[in-house]
Amino acid sequence: MDIEPLLKFWPLIYSIIQEFWGITEEHIEEAAARDEVPLELYLYSEFGLDTFSTEYFQKRDPFSNPEQFERNFARLTLKGWIEPLEDGQFQVTEAAREGVRRIIQAGDEQLAGFGSMPESDLERLATLLMxxxxxxxxxxxxxxxxxxxxxxxxxxxxxxxxxxxxxxxxDMYAY
Known part of the structure; x- marks a missing residue:
């Protein structure tokens, strides 16, 4: 099977994600500042909000600076957003998850007025993506x-x- 045509979808998907970010990010950042939720928690949500570790983060982003994560983990621990575990991991608190949920929802609210496609087309697209x-x-x-x-x-x-x-x-971006 020739996969060359399929490879053209990834740049398109990424450009759509960037458009979503262009609509939502400013509002997420404003909500984070207003609610005093560290923006790093939002950024780290792509790694999951159960446990954090430098090892996990570098698995997802191997070219990142591990010292940056360690500094941020120390600050987030001090503020009570994460709790250290014995194995070098950190448990993300329920307050952190709820804070991130709220600020992401503040961004998602900006998408509610989207009217460029009929609901039936949006539903079909969502089903295909799922x-x-x-x-x-x-x-x-x-x-x-x-x-x-x-x-x-x-x-x-x-x-x-x-x-x-x-x-x-x-999800596709994470994949």
Whole structure:
């Protein structure tokens, strides 16, 4: 099978994600400042919001600076957002997860007025993306699927279709 045409989808998907970020990021940052939720927690949500560790983060982003994570982990621990575990990992608190959920929802609220496509088309697109995500989760390794399983998700079954589409695209980005 010639996969060359399929490879053209990834730049398109990434450009759509960037458009979503262009709409939501400013509002997420404002909500983080207003609610005093460290922006790092939002940024780290792509790694999952159960446990943090330098090892996990470098698995997802191997070219990152581990010292930066260690400094941030120390600051987040001091403020009570994460709690150290015995094995070099940090447990993310429920308050941290709820704080990140709130600030992401502040960004997602900006998508609610999206009217460029009929709801039925958005629903169909969401269904197709959901099928792709399901296949990504069961496909053979490589690639590793660690990030797609760990990623912190906010959209729920009752969320607007456009918000679910953003969530599915972020799953693909994690993959």
């Amino acid at each position: 099928q792709i995500i399901a296949e990504c989760k069961i496909t053979r390794t490589p690639p590793e699927k660690w990030a797609i399983f760990k990623r912190f998700r906010v959209a729920e079954k009752h969320s607007p279709w456009i918000v679910r589409i953003r969530e599915y695209l972020m």
